[in-house]
Amino acid sequence: MSRLRFVLIAALFLVISGPAYSSEKDNRGISLIVIDPGHGGFDSGAKGPTGLEEKDVALAVAKRLKELIEKKTNIKVILTRDGDYFVPLDERTLFAKNNNADLFISIHANAARRNAADGFETYFLGLEASDDDARAVAMYENSVRNMGGKDLRESDDLRFILSDMLNTATLNESSILAEAIQKGFERVMKIENRGVKQAPFIVLSGATMPAVLTEIAFISNPAQEKRLRDTSFLNKISESLYNSILGYKKIYEEKTIPIASDERAEQKQ
Template sequence: MSATPEIRAQSVSDASSAQPDARTRRTVLKAGGALLLSVLAPSRAMAAQILAVRVWPAEDYTRVTLENDAILKATHFTVKDPERLVVDIEGLELNPTLKSLVAKIQSNDPYIKQVRVGQNRPNVVRLVFDLKEEVRPQVFTLAPAGNYKHRLIFDLYPVKEADPIAAMIEKGDWSNDGKSSKTDSASSGGKVAAVETPATPAAPNTAAETARPEHEGRTAEVAAKPAEKYDHNGKLVRMLTVVLDPGHGGEDPGASGKNGSREKDIVLAIAKRLKNRIEEIPNMRVMLTRDGDYFVPLGTRVEKARKVQADLFVSIHADAFVQPTARGSSVFVLSEKGASSTAARWLADKENLADTIGGVNVRNHDRQLASVLIDLSTTAQINDSLKLGKSVLGEIGGINRLHKGSVEQAGFAVLKAPDIPSILIETAFISNPEEEAKLLDEGYQNQLADAIVKGIRRYFAKNPPLAKNRLT
């Protein structure tokens, strides 16, 4: 029996209405497949973009930074004969910014001879660092901090770490040749900081000393017997060591002024002027925690001072505040019981962020050392620091308005050497246009350096340091 016309018409209508449904399903399946492929397959459009490349060469280590808009995964290995470091970065395509890394390697870089950059395979860029000597590389990433996006860091450390005393000897800073051992009058009216202790005859060589191998000729000899000199009465005069710590550096610019000045540059210039003035004083020498534009972690700054058995530690900064009207100089010391003011606590918290902004490899960071420094900070160290801070603050008050008329206290990580009187000087507010102009003026920098020297000499005149054991 044949179907009625109505049924045939209904069947045709049903078939025609089914065709668009099939086409829709096919379209959806194709779109879904394309989307899945775009997610799973590498895509040039989705590759991370390098935003900036920076190189920070220094004697301590060389840092190479790749700043990018996403987290990068990198693997690395070293190759010998000749020495090379090879780094493969995934999820990356070459762009002009990354290629510019080649031109940023300086001929005087202590560790990198040159770098080669190429597309090793799709979505993988390879960097090959041709090295001047064997290095101990650290490759790590940093989360966004401050004004920075994601960063991929290559720190190239020498296999044989630099000895700060040997470095000072090489520069001529660890010798009292040409220095006078007689006392002198400080311009502030106090006596020079020469420390005299009764001379004692040299002990006979022990078996260990006899068996000790010679190290690098004269360098080891001077390091074992640092800067000893006798006055006309036969008394031993000990050299005093001051460690100057220019804040920030390298990846961490510190605060900035309205006219574009950077804290890290200003405080380094002031520290160098201060170094020159202190070294003019008989029986005093200086070590800088950094003498160039590179980053030094807070704990490393303290460790450097302890390695040379510093008598004083002076950290130099240029403050900033949210309001440009803030002004004046300040001196801070460590506090065990909390900050002396809300402003001091705010400043300490900000300065302690230096490791986050400057970039520390957390996996290799010596947290145990940091803990020991906190635990061993003593009341005696803080009391001596307060005396030093008061002397320096009084002298600075003669050339600039003081933000507060007394020494303040807060938990600054860089002041936590347990056995070294330590102060942090905020020279002026770089965020104040008038004070920024002062900080950039060579005349003011000289006045500031002179004032700090007077404060240091006044402190030593009233608080002569004790004799210390020989460095070995």
């Protein structure tokens, strides 16, 4: 990549995201969550064998989850989209940041060439993908960036941008949230737990709060696509996410994990 191109991309990113970690919070409470239904509009995401689209599954789960959280707690939830329209990837985390959100959760459904591929997995941001599958998932989820006309390849340009933005404590919190989500799914889904993974997702890259991307099931798997059409299964997934978020909130608020802002404060000294 040319130096000029890198400088331009880096400048663009700074304009989009502002200085990293500028909006620190003093209290440890979780009062606002941004839920991001993946894809939307012209970007339908992955498609199942009989035509079910990832964007619709993601929105259905996100809406249910918002309703559950707001009905049962005093946490406020805002969605990055509440209808079938496209929102650029970097605007999604920017939206969370501008709203001073405490958590960012992006909801997706997985796809693979192999119809038999099965299971659920949850990601947090990493410069390197955990494995080849994780790399493929990130490339797929990042590919809409190219559809939008901006040429940002995850393999080189993104790495430069991300290397400056990774914050150990925030990543640690993200990994704990991801683990809680996986444990919750394990209890309600009778499919493989593919684990917590890391990969360079554009949609997570601007987040200054704990942020995860969950792939709830393989829409490309005929049996799972059928389940994803079932309202009671979507309810189950949403309830599981709700319970995991509450579990994470408890750990977070009891100060049993390092808090990002402590580290940020130390770094400033």
